[in-house]
Amino acid sequence: MNTDELVELGQQLRVDSVRAAAAAGSGHPTSSMSAADLMAVLLANHLRYDFDRPDHPGNDRFILSKGHASPLMYSVFKAAGALDDDELLTFRKLGSRLEGHPTPRRLPWVETATGSLGQGLPVGVGIALSGKRLERADYRVWVVCGDSELAEGSVWEAAEHAGHERLDNLVAIVDVNRLGQRGPTRHGHDLDAYARRFRAFDWHTIEVDGHDVDAIDRAYGEAVSTLGQPTAILARTLKGKGVEGVEDREGLHGKPLPDADEAIAQLGGKRDLVVQVHQPPGDRALRSVPTGPGVDLPRWERGGDPTATRDAYGKALAALGTARDDIVALDGEVGDSTRAEYFAKEHPDRYFECYIAEQQMVAAAVGLAARGWVPYASSFAAFLSRAYDFVRMASVSGAGINLAGSHAGVAIGQDGPSQMGLEDLAMFRAVHDSTVLYPCDANQTARLVAETAGLDGIRYLRTSRGATPVIYGPDEEFPIGGSKVLRSSGEDRLTVVAAGVTVPEALAAADALDREGIRVRVIDLYSVKPVDRATLRQAAEDTGCLVTVEDHHPEGGLGDAVLDAFLDGRPVPRLVRLAVRTMPGSASPEEQLHAAGIDAESIAASVRLLVEQAIVR
Amino acid sequence: MNTDELVELGQQLRVDSVRAAAAAGSGHPTSSMSAADLMAVLLANHLRYDFDRPDHPGNDRFILSKGHASPLMYSVFKAAGALDDDELLTFRKLGSRLEGHPTPRRLPWVETATGSLGQGLPVGVGIALSGKRLERADYRVWVVCGDSELAEGSVWEAAEHAGHERLDNLVAIVDVNRLGQRGPTRHGHDLDAYARRFRAFDWHTIEVDGHDVDAIDRAYGEAVSTLGQPTAILARTLKGKGVEGVEDREGLHGKPLPDADEAIAQLGGKRDLVVQVHQPPGDRALRSVPTGPGVDLPRWERGGDPTATRDAYGKALAALGTARDDIVALDGEVGDSTRAEYFAKEHPDRYFECYIAEQQMVAAAVGLAARGWVPYASSFAAFLSRAYDFVRMASVSGAGINLAGSHAGVAIGQDGPSQMGLEDLAMFRAVHDSTVLYPCDANQTARLVAETAGLDGIRYLRTSRGATPVIYGPDEEFPIGGSKVLRSSGEDRLTVVAAGVTVPEALAAADALDREGIRVRVIDLYSVKPVDRATLRQAAEDTGCLVTVEDHHPEGGLGDAVLDAFLDGRPVPRLVRLAVRTMPGSASPEEQLHAAGIDAESIAASVRLLVEQAIVR
Secondary structure (H helix, E strand, O other), X not given: OOHHHHHHHHHHHHHHHHHHHHHHOOOOHHHHHHOHHHHXXXXXXXXXXXXXXXXXXXXXXXXXOOHHHHHHHHHHHHHOOOOOHHHHOOOOOOOOOOOOOOOOOOXXXXXXXXXXXXXXXXXXXXXXXXXXXXXOOOOOEEEEEEOHHXXXXXXXXXXXXXXXXOOOOEEEEEEEOOEOOOOEOOOOOXXXXXXXXXXXXOOEEEEEEOOOHXXXXXXXXXXXXXXXXXEEEEEEOOOOOOOOOOOOOOOOOXXXXXXXXXXXXXXXXXXXXXXXXXXXXXXXXXXXXXXXXOOOOOOOOOOOOOEEHHHHHHHHHHHXXXXXOOEEEEEOOOHHHHOOHHHHHHOHHHEEEOOOOHHHHHHHHHHHHXXXXXXXXXXXXXXXXXXXXXXXXXXXXXXXXXXXEXXXXXXXXXXXXXXXXOOHHHHHHOOOOOEEEOOOOHHHHHHHHHHHOOOOOEEEEEOOOOEEOOOOOOXXXXXXXXXXXXXXXXXXXXXXXXXXXXXXHHHHHHHHHHHOOOOEEEEEOXXXXXXXXXXXXHHHHHHOEEEEEOOOOOOOOHHHHHHHHHOEOOOEOEEEEEOOOOOOOOOOHHHHHHHHOOOHHHHHHHHHHHHHOOOOO | OOHHHHHHHHHHHHHHHHHHHHHHOOOOHHHHHHOHHHHHHHHHHHOEOOOOOOOOOOOOEEEEOOHHHHHHHHHHHHHOOOOOHHHHOOOOOOOOOOOOOOOOOOOOOOOOOOOOOOOXXXXXXXXXXXXXXXXXXXXXXXXXXXXXXXXXXXXHHHHHHHHHOOOOOEEEEEEEOOEOOOOEOOOOOOHHHHHHHHHHOOOEEEEEEOOOHHHHHHHHHHHHHOOOOOEEEEEEOOOOOOOOOOOOOOOOOOOOOOOHHHHHHHOOOOOOOOOOOEOOOOOOOOOOOOOOOOOOOOOOXXXXXXXXXXXXXXXXXXXXXXXXXXXXEEEOOOHHHHOOHHHHHHOHHHEEEOXXXXXXXXXXXXXXXXXXXXXXXXXXXXXXHHHHHHHHHHHHHOOOEEEEEEOEOHHHOOOOHHHOEOOHHHHXXXXXXXXXXXXXXXXXXXXXXXXXXXXXXXXXXXXXXXXXXXXXXXXXXXXXXXXXXXXXXXXXXXXXXXXXXXXXXXXXXXXXXXXXXXXXXXXXXXXXXXXXXXXXXXXXXXXXXXXXXXXXXXXXXXXXHHHHHHOEOOOEOEEEEEOOOOOOOOOOHHHHHHHHOOOHHHHHHHHXXXXXXXXXX
């Protein structure tokens, strides 16, 4: 498109943004108007995208990191002929695909859900990594960021990763409209303040007037031809550009324009330009569908040497990677601890070292998943809390990612509470449609690692630092949503429900109690979400009391999980919860379990007390 | 100290680090050895600190952001005469104050718990803000960072905040030993890579050989005399410095030295130097203890105009700030939404705009709390998930901070799931010793805001976007751990437990059911943690069934919270949980509550079903 056409297209995107927000009675038209020219030039002259085939492997990828400017994104989709004017005006209404913030659950042209700021660029890095390192495709990743969101540290994790990996297929377009939600940003229109930060992280930078379509056009051309570095385009823009009394004014964030009709008139009225978007280059064959042999999982002899579940995780993941070429792994500079290093050694081409940047790690996993890979990302369970907002947004995206948290609980011992995952089960259970697994032995871990590859949504696997006994044979199966009844008799006085490190403790307690004539049932609830309702209900019926034992804070973990079997108004068994209730210090693993009251001795003592008090049958 | 003495002191710190780790059989001596000379010069020649009076207001503040180098920190405390050699050798043992990672819960000279990387500098920014803006004290904040942890985005949030606020009382000392846990860092010994990043964020930078005590001494002098900018000292060091076969070697992170005796010999043997640390300048009066009048909380007329609890939060916080001069507020660039702006307008000197950087916001709150202030930090409930690791570590510190999350739940309406806090109750309940509150009306909110000021630990208050009816009078009291029974009769068939936006829905349902002859009890469980066990138990005894209704995912929220009253083996009532089980889209608040099945109509329908099925009495 030539200059005049681009100007017209920019105005159309503004008008449509104003109309969509007016129809909704809410939304962010002013934040859309500042970036309208940037989007017009991108759509008309630079983006290569087949809107009829969003899965075309050659498509460029576009991410609106400032997701609140969704009216602009939807106006762009209209201008591309991908949706019609009637649908545009369903914006933010019940049942509409056009949500307040864009999500790929609803629209096939959206790569990732945005709306929590500072996430689009990190996810874009993940997609760019896929393009460059895995797909070896020519597509470009365009990310439109707001200026306010550059205050988020996650943006600089992304800048560091992209600069270091020389991702020259990545372009960040920063809409520097100088106004955040509540007022001016730190740096206002000081483009150089942003540019020198990006340059320090080894990016190429271009400063441009974001309302000069020719200058924008040249900037995009320069970005495309820049090799060996990602490019950041810092564009000086005005919020609410083009409408008197609105342009560059504070106090108008996230509100429809005061007078939409007048604004549309000032912007030259409604238009219906349709852009012929450049098609992606040659329809190369899609990446081969993974075939390979069945997974040849590592096997441990039942009753053999105690083995840490983190070891089993690493070995199983490496084996899975051998069987399936769509498996990729990421780690946050602790691969020697999480044992992701086993995968790294066997499949270095599909391993992504994310250094100590957990937000970028999870975002990269989301980006890789968006390109069809099955990512497994690992760190200490405690440190995954750093990326909780990214996990939450991954769930909004409907992204399928695996997260493994090692060094869970007080069982790590001497390192102390900063390194102990004690909130991770609560954190992951609360995520929509998540799967939460906590294996207790090596064979169980290996099986679960393989099984999670085929699941949807967020899958969390909790592993342990220390070695635990191998209590299952290598051919035992562990369906998601299942459990294992490890001790059972007709005389069970109650049921001990354990998972992970507390399973061997529960078994030892059961054996000790058995010698005293007290029979208890023991369930290994390795699938914390979903839980095995049938088995828990049977245990409730048979024994009347469930004692849960977990290496986790009392809230939101195993003890809460068992309740899921009893939330339909049926009778609920008596409940006793053993969990970590005090702030641990440093001590040996055994001392820690004992101090927390979750070792065999403590379990047995609790059961004896319940029997003595005649609380149980 | 002169050069020779400094060199000796550095060697002593190495030897003691090696000894402590050897005695423990675990720990991080090599990471301690790289920074030993940096610490020797700081302790002997620059730190102003009265170890007998850690609460001295003039003390410099020291933070070991690379908390795993705790052997070095404890060796420094020994060299300062603050602890003895016997205690040094209790490192990492059960009951010792010398934990694997330092925490102020145990040692009075520790400002904040570290061990999750990238947190020390952000907390240091909070302390420096207190010194400069609130206390107007001359103390300096020294933060020793690792090079690996500079990959964390939170470090750059801190760099941005400190640079913009011109915190020339803050010095970051970066121990660039080029080796992370699992191998080389991204930038190795390229000091300039780090320096140009800090400079881009408007810091003064100094590059130095971290084993040249005279150069270090000059660098500290330059940092102290640099005005108008924080200083980052980039120090080239060697991990394991001074011991052959260990120095600068990979694979030795987090392990005692292979041969401690040989290492100690190479380092010149044990020494017992005691440093006369510079005393802080003149013992100025401590900041005045807050007195002021009683809090004149805003009051709303019962049954008056519906009011949003976020409004009440802002107004109550402003009133609290008027009554108490130790109250400070922080917000993540959404103060017009959270209503923290009411405080900002009345008390601009005690308000900290943190822009869109939630990690830095929470860290600043922790730093301010360490200096005796009572911080209230706010953002959308959803976005507090960004700072979960900081909240977790604040709890390890024992920090007393208030966090307010607005725009909770699907009730926000059109903005969609990215903006909805639906995991926040789970997230905060799982934190050790936390308090979790969810008020339903304006008067209740105001009272709870005032009450939380006096609590210990992490206090979380969940507020709502839309207006809710004022159902309580302004003089009603709401103790922490209490609840309100809003409907009750001798014929209650079951109990509906609600909080926040579901309280008016529950009341409307109860009234509709009452007209049909079905009586139900309604409890407002505003204190989600701790819960009011007595009232819940009474309801269980009287009605036999609890129906919980929450604008939150089913896991870890209100429904799990009520269980806390029944975890001692006593009979548990029947339970039904109404919660947000599907991924919401955009829709009006009313449509959202209905779609989630948590509005009055849905509650009434569920109760009718339970009655028809004869599940309840």
